[in-house]
Amino acid sequence: MKIDHLETITLRFEYADGFRYAGGQCTARVTSLVLVHTDSGAVGIGAAYSHPGLVHLIVQEQLAPLLIGENPTDVEAIWQKMYRITRWYGRKGVAMSAIGAIDTACWDLRGKSLGKPVWELLGGQRITCPAYASALLWKEPAALAEEAARLIDRGFRRVKMRLGYGGDADRAAVRAVREAIGPNNDVMCDGSMRYSLEDATTLAEFLAENNVFWFEEPFEPEDIDSYVALSSRASPPLAAGENEFGLQGFRELIRAGALDIVQPDVSRCGGITEAKRVADLALTAGLRVAPHSWSDAVAITANAHVVAALPHGITVEVDQTGNPFVEELLVEPLTVRDGHLTLSKAPGLGIELNPATLNRYRLNDPLHHICRTARTPT
Ligand SMILES: [Mg+2]
The missing domain is CATH 3.30.390.10 (Enolase-like, N-terminal domain)
Structure with missing residues (x-):
């Protein structure tokens, strides 16, 4: 060929x-x-x-x-x-x-x-991959609660919300989502790179008290020192990586002790080959992996193949903002049931693009x- x-x-x-x-x-x-x-x-x-x-x-x-x-x-x-x-x-x-x-x-x-399917070539033993709903952008608390409940009804068991409102508004938003999804489902919080170390430290304590599953990107990706400082304080696990590229970039973060959860994205960091290398490095450092994925169903599927092959792969991100490149791009659309995406046994990625x-x-x-x-x- x-x-x-x-x-x-x-x-x-x-x-x-x-x-x-x-x-x-x-x-x-x-x-x-x-x-x-x-x-x-x-x-x-x-x-x-x-x-x-x-x-x-x-x-x-x-x-x-x-x-x-x-x-x-x-x-x-x-x-x-x-x-x-x-x-x-x-x-x-x-x-x-x-x-x-x-x-x-x-x-x-x-x-x-x-x-053979890619997940099997990568050494995977499971055809399913845990998946979480990525949505809950800026809204009033009542609207966030309503959306979060809808995502759970749709089959998700974990949801990610965006913060960066600042002060009490952050707390009200988290409380609304936490109450709406109940104690048996997980919420993750994305800081959208908008915090100082001081504000993130205060917020992280509140997030830990509310059993937030991870705190994502509180700081800009260049600010490794703040990640290192926050990771030694009371906080949910710290996650980042959507703005990092290549094995060497991730090695710098991992060596510094900046993260608990590494988020390489196949469609950004250098493909399946490089994401797998990053994941292998994370494993040696005792870290977990949860790829970022925001753009389209091909990227989500490729990230899911990697996660399905990892003993330390936590979950894959599924955009739920009404993105047609997630919902309409594949002939067989992605479906999440009971918090899991089921991959195909078909060879390769097992997907077909919808020409329309x-x-x-x-x-x-x-x-x-x-x-x-x-x-x-x-
Ligand atoms: Mg993010």
Whole structure:
């Protein structure tokens, strides 16, 4: 099997109303899919969550000429080849996300050529993966309570809410969700990088008292010292990683003792190959893994394959904000029952893209799309 060509598909969706969070108002969503077409007719599917124009440029102008004619099932060799050629401007950010999309598509093809699902190739023993609802953006407490109860009714057992309101409003929001979901379900809190060490320390005590499952990204990703300081104080487990890239970036966080839960995202940090390396490193440090996933159903599925293969994999994130790239992108939509996503036994990632969704949201000129209104990772 040889790579024939690479196809990038940029998707963009505008909300009727959008939602508010600590970073502002979100009015639209974007994501990039990368298809690896082969001479055998088999097609591998991957996703990148980054600036869509730059993903398109790097995939088509830099990586495609390098990969055409290569055997896509040589996944690790292809990863090294892509990393070496992008290192001088890559290492973190969009180049790693573009590499990751191709890497994920190559894993899909490796599975298809061997007749096995990716989770099994990664050493997994279970076809199901715990999954949590990612939603509960900025609203009044009563509306948050109503939404949280609805998510539990939908089959989730864990929900993630956004904080960053500050002061008493944070507390009122957490109390409302905690009461709505009851003591037998879990709530996680995302700080959206909006806290000082002092404010996060005070809030973390309250979150611990309310049995919050993890406290995510209270600080900006560069502020490793604050993560280290907070991790030694009374707090729920500290989680971060959606804004980190590559094994070396995660190694820095892990070595510093900054985190309890590591959140690599296959569609951002460098693909299935790199997410698995990060997860293996986390295991040696006694940490747990819960990938970030916010962009589309391909990314969620790829992250779920990794989690399903990990003894220390906790759960995967499933966007519940009404994102069509989560709900309508696959012929067989993702379903969560009793807090678990069931993966497919079909070879590779076991997914098929819905052509009607691609046609409806496809952006023909990703290079000239400006991400002013696009969602930042959360
Ligand atoms: Mg987040």
